[in-house]
Amino acid sequence: MSFRIYVLGMLAAYLERLGRGVFCGLCVCCSCTYKDSKFPHDHRSIGTFKGRTGAELDKEITWRRIGDICAAAAPQPKKGGASGSKPKPAARLFADDIEPSDICQGQLGDCWLMSALACLACQQGAIQQIFDTREYTQYGRYKMRLYDGTRKKWRSVTIDDWIPCGADGQPLFAKPNGDEAWVVLLEKACAKFMGGNYAALDGNLMIKALEMLTGDFVCMFRLGDTRDAKSRGKPRTEQRWTRLELSRGPPPKDAAPGDDLRLVYARDEPFDSELMFKSISWELRHGSTIGASNAGGKDTENVHGIVQGHAYALMKADEADGKKFLQLRNPWGTFEWSGPWSDKSPLWDQHPKVKAALDFKAADDGTFWMEYTDFINHFNTLEFCCRSTGFEHVVINIHEEHPCCGPCWGCLEGCARYWLCCLGCKALCCGRHVTQFKRPPAGCCGCIA
Known part of the structure; x- marks a missing residue:
């Protein structure tokens, strides 16, 4: 597998460059490119x-x-050479x-x-x-x-x-x-x-995008859904999460991808707040991707920096000093949460153990931390893509910054990671094929990454 992925991948990169140079070089020189x-x-x-x-x-x-x-x-690169020209x-x-x-x-x-x-x-x-x-x-x-x-x-x-x-x-x-x-x-x-x-x-x-990009199993959770009678009239932190899945009928001949997209309720019992956090942590540790949104409002409105009707990427889930935290990212690359534990919050300096445990660094990059209780009060939808993992996710990096030896460098680097950093063993022994959503295992097994 390492030979197929890295050595053949390196040769394919050089052959592709050669093919483009031979068959497309004249077109590029004549400014006749692909349209x-x-x-x-x-x-x-x-x-x-x-x-x-x-x-x-x-x-x-x-x-x-x-x-x-x-x-x-x-x-812009620095000036170089005797002429002082800027490349x-x-x-x-x-x-x-x-x-x-x-x-x-x-x-x-x-x-x-x-x-x-x-x-x-x-x-x-x-x-x-x-x-x-x-x-x-x-x-x-x-x-x-x-x-x-x-x-x-x-x-x-x-x-x-x-x-x-x-x-x-x-x-x-x-x-x-x-x-x-x-x-x-x-x-x-x-x-x-x-x-x-x-x-x-x-x-x-978001689950539509995740399915389109990965081909993996996707599902959605909604907080306090009307189908969950036990959640009605309770505060958000006491409401439960109801799971929905994609369901499709036979597509019409002229249907675009996703034209017949429908959501149906799953048959399993709703999740309480504690089980939902465990599921988030478990799936993130196993390579799944999760998005979060508030289904109401317009993206021109915000509550404490949380844009309404807007999708966020859920990056990490962690516990520190007895508190549960989630890290999210706004795809705008800016405009962040302004409440407790935001980038400018004094709580980070007041709780140095939490700051060290979460490796917190303030930056205006759209990424921020929230305590789980605040998350529940501002988000009501979670979208899961349960990733299937294995050798198909092991790829060669051809290092475009090195035009001539990049593929060769990527082959050597990849083989080193494959054999010395146990990347191959992990793909072989720890890969998984997901066809349905499963609750995290109880007991000590739920703590294994």
């Missing part, structure tokens, strides 16, 4: 944006290549490690998608396995695979690298983090996959 005729560079690929459509949008929107956008956004920064598909801070939502209501990406960015190989094209290409053709839950199969999606921008030259929707292009390109692929335009991404369920 996707099924996703044209006009209002048809935008849909309805801010109540406008048609030729009116074409006057306001310009299309730029992702390489030009990322090169302008990248940190031009290059765009990359992935730069260094993939992190939640790579994600910044734009002027589109796709927080459900951005939050899902923030969750998956914390898991090794989860984003890379979506991309069949593993590095930036000047030819501008990128191929990805997304899961069609309606037809229960993976579909290949091919896009070009032209991105809609405003008058300032910045992308209207997702924005790149420096010279890193993967978020912007993946958002475009999802727009083509979901309905053929960006407007198709405006509002949906």
Whole structure:
């Protein structure tokens, strides 16, 4: 498996570069790059944006290549050489490690998608396995695979690298983090996959995004649901969580992915507050991804910094000094919780043990900690993606920052992690295949990571 993943992966990367150089090099030299005729560079690929459509949008929107956008956004390298010239920064598909801070939502209501990406960015190989094209290409053709839950199969999606921008030259929707292009390109692929335009991404369920990106089992919990009679009339902290699952009938021939999306109530008993926290901790430790939202209100409203009707990524669950804490991230990359245990809260200095246990560091990056009781008072929906893990999530990093020896370096690094850091043993012995939601085991087994 290590030979197949790393050695063959390295050879495939070099062969792909050779193929692009031979077959696409002349086109690139002649400025004749790939353009996707099924996703044209006009209002048809935008849909309805801010109540406008048609030729009116074409006057306001310009299309730029992702390489030009990322090169302008990248940190400018220092001057070097005798001439003192400044080398031009290059765009990359992935730069260094993939992190939640790579994600910044734009002027589109796709927080459900951005939050899902923030969750998956914390898991090794989860984003890379979506991309069949593993590095930036000047030819501008990128191929990805997304899961069609309606037809229960993976579909290949091919896009070009032209991105809609405003008058300032910045992308209207997702924005790149420096010279890193993967978020912007993946958002475009999802727009083509979901309905053929960006407007198709405006509002949906986070579990839909998680299923589309991973193909894994997904479900949702709602707090104090009307089906749970025991929760009625009680404070939020005493209400229980009711589970729902996706249910689909036979899709019509012209159905877009998710057109027949429905939620049905699961047959198991609702979860109380304590069991829900244990389930969150258990699933996060086993590589699952979880989103949180408040189903009411508009995203122009907020309560103590928590945006209403907005999806957040749930990053960590931990206990310290007898208190339960959750770490969340706003896909906007800013605008955080302002209540107890927020970044500016004096409670961190008053409780140094908690600060050390949670490794707290204040930063305006959209990530923040909340005590579990405050979380329940501000969020009423949890969306789970129970990840199946194994060798399919072990991928090679071809290190685009090293143009010539990057794949070779990635092969050596990957083999070292595979054999010396027990990555291979973990994939072989600790992998799991999930087809349904299970409650965390009771007793000491529930404490094993």
